[in-house]
Amino acid sequence: MSEDQKKILEAQLWGIANLLRGKISADDYRDYILGFIFYKYLSEKQYLYANSLLEGEEVTDYKEVTDSETLEAIKEESLLKLGYFLKPQELFSELAKKGNADTESESNYIIEDLQAVMNHIEQSTMGTESEEDFNALFEDLDLTSTKIGRTVGARNEVIVKILNHLDKIDFKLDDIEADVLGDAYEYLIAKFAAGAGKSAGEFYTPQQVSKILAKIVTTGKKKLKSVYDPTCGSGSLLLRVAKEVDDVSEFYGQELNRTTYNLARMNMILHDVHYRKFDIQQEDTLENPQHLDKRFEAVVANPPFSAHWKGNKNPLNSTDERFSQYGRIAPNTKADYAFVQHMIHQLADNGTMATVLPHGVLFRGAAEGVIRKYLIKELNYLDAVIGLPANIFYGTSIPTCILVFKKCREVDDNIVFIDASGDDHFKKNGNQNELRDEDVKEIIDTFRARETKDKYSYVATLEEIAENDYNLNIPRYVDTFEEEEEIxxxxxxxxxxxxxxxxxxxxxxxxxxxxxxxxxxxxxxxx
CATH class of the missing domain: 1.20.5 (Single alpha-helices involved in coiled-coils or other helix-helix interfaces)
Structure with missing residues (x-):
């Protein structure tokens, strides 16, 4: 599929999203639109797979199958291959057809049928390997909510309208050239994030920042055994890592927000990540980690900036193996280093970790200063510090940085500092700043080459950092001062x-x- 066709698909899907825009909140219409797209994807996937099983049979179109034995055989194979099962009458196109019926001769009321289908998708997985991945997956798609219509008829009209528009779009799932629908889904998530204000940071990391993190943790590798994101949001960052290598064997993530957790699972499935290859859990990562016994080859994250957590209010944290060796517990009002410590605990000896954090982690003192010094002086895990422009994240204008950690560093006597925050290293796009492809390339090339560039990067020895009392504030190392012309x-x-x-x-x-x-x-x- 050409780039033009991809853009057409994105425009078509965003056009459908605009059917609800202005009528209900961005968070709400995001859930409906993405949920219905996901249902159509599951339906088309089921239809194509069932038809492949019917090749050579008397009936070759799944929609025409009525024999119970054939349906049971297709169900059994579908649960193994796809992880779920849809009957012919439960397919998206069939419900859309009913919703488009001539109201004078037959009913076009589909809300109850649609709810039953969504319930059945989840029920079909019960007792199977994929049960956890599909459990309560559609719970945010409340078809009885007055948000989409004050009456049952009004709600049905809105839902029918969306399904009819979606039914006209060819997802081209049999096109093996590119993950076109997955990219379009990511495009929609980004568009929703742009309009979601402060809540956007909960579920989406800007694509160019994701690309930097992904390229860092995949440097020198063509395959990854595992990738982990402890605050995975919509799962976009995990999926971005997969674009940088030939194969990722396993995806792991954890997300606190229930709605965002559902979105992450949908995003994984829609990107054709097999249910056996991903494990996304919904819990508080710091208080109730779900993958503590595992170690990961790549760790990426965009944790909530300076979040509150229980810290020293929870006496168990002082003996928790993730935090106990550092001498101090991260402040209750700033969990940034708690997330860093958690991720380092989960990082494999041959792994790389890259995380986005607020600039304060570079220089704040007290407990954070003690933890920072231990990470550098005693563990020698910090590999790079990369300063990003302000106002590149949705919902916050603060400047941020990327910290890179490795347990077995190839070059273990220095740390590379990169200042990519200057006006020449990004472009302004309305109220938002954006990194261009050339900006991303310069960051990655400099990181990999570990080179000093005038007013851009500096390779600092551990001795220099010790002399600065382990303060990592980037201007201490990268001199961006422009001398004024002598008068x-x-x-x-x-x-x-x-x-x-x-x-x-x-x-x-x-x-x-x-x-x-x-x-x-x-x-x-x-x-």
């Missing part, structure tokens, strides 16, 4: 004298004109 005061004085002489000549001319006109000059000429 010749004699030249300035001569120019002022010249201006005075010119002014005197002009005044004399004005006095001459006034004398000719017989009027009093507005000023006196110096004697």
């Amino acid at each position: 010749d005061l004699n030249e300035v004085a001569n120019r002022i004298i010249g201006f005075d002489n010119e002014l005197e000549e002009i005044n004399n001319k004005i006095v001459g004109f006034c004398n000719e006109l017989g009027i009093v000059p507005p000023f006196k000429i110096k004697e």
Whole structure:
């Protein structure tokens, strides 16, 4: 599929999203639109797979299958391959057809049928390997909510309208050239994030920042055994890592927000990640980690900035193996280093970790200063510090940085600092700043080469960092100061004298004109 066709698909899907825009909140219509797209995807996937099983049979179109034995055989194979099962009458196109019926001769009421289908998708997985991945997956799609219509008829009309528009779009799932629908889904998530204000940070990391993190943790690797995101949001960052290598064997993530957790699972499935290859859990990562016994080859994250957590209010944290060795517990009002410690605990010896954090982690003192010093002096895990422009994240304008950690560093006697926050290293797009492809490339090339560039990067020895008392504030290492041009005061004085002489000549001319006109000059000429 060409880039133009991809853009057409994105425009079509965003056009459908705009059917609800302005009628209900962005968070709500996001859930409906993405949920219905996901249902259509499951339906088309089921239809294509069932038809492949029917090749050579008397009936080759799944929609026409009525034999119970055939349906049971297709169900059994579908649960193994797809992880779920849809009957022919439960397919998206069939419900859309019913919703588009001639209301004078038959009912076009589909809300109850649609709810039953969504319930059955979940029920079909019960007792199977995929049960956890589909459990309560559609719970945010409340078809009885007055948000989409005050009456049952009004709600049905809105739902029918969306399904009919979606039914006209060809997802081209049999096109093996590219993950077109997955990219379009990511496009929609980004568009929703752009309009979601402060809540956007809960579920989406800007694509270019994701690309930087993904390229960092995949440096020198073509395959990854595992990738982990402890605050995975919509799962976009995990999926971005997969684009940088030939294969990722396993995806792991944890997300606190229930709605966002559902979105992450949908995003994984829609990107054709097999249910056996991902494990996304819904819990508080710091208080109730779900993958603590595992170690991951790649760890990426965009944790909530300076979040509150129980810290030293929970006595168990002082003995928790993730935090206990550092001598201090991260502040209750700033969990940034708690997330860092958690991720380091989960990082494999041959792994790389890259995380986005607020600038304060570079220089704040007290407990954070103690933890930072331990990470550098005792563990020697910090590999790079990358400063990003302000205002590139949705919902916050604060400047941020990327910290890179490795347990077995190839170069273990220095840390590379990169300052990509300057005006020349991003573009302005309305109220938002954006990193361009060339900006991302320069960051990654500099990180991989570990080179010092004037006013951009600096390779600091551990001794220099110790001399700075383990303060990582980037201007201490990367000098971006622009010297002002020297001013010749004699030249300035001569120019002022010249201006005075010119002014005197002009005044004399004005006095001459006034004398000719017989009027009093507005000023006196110096004697």
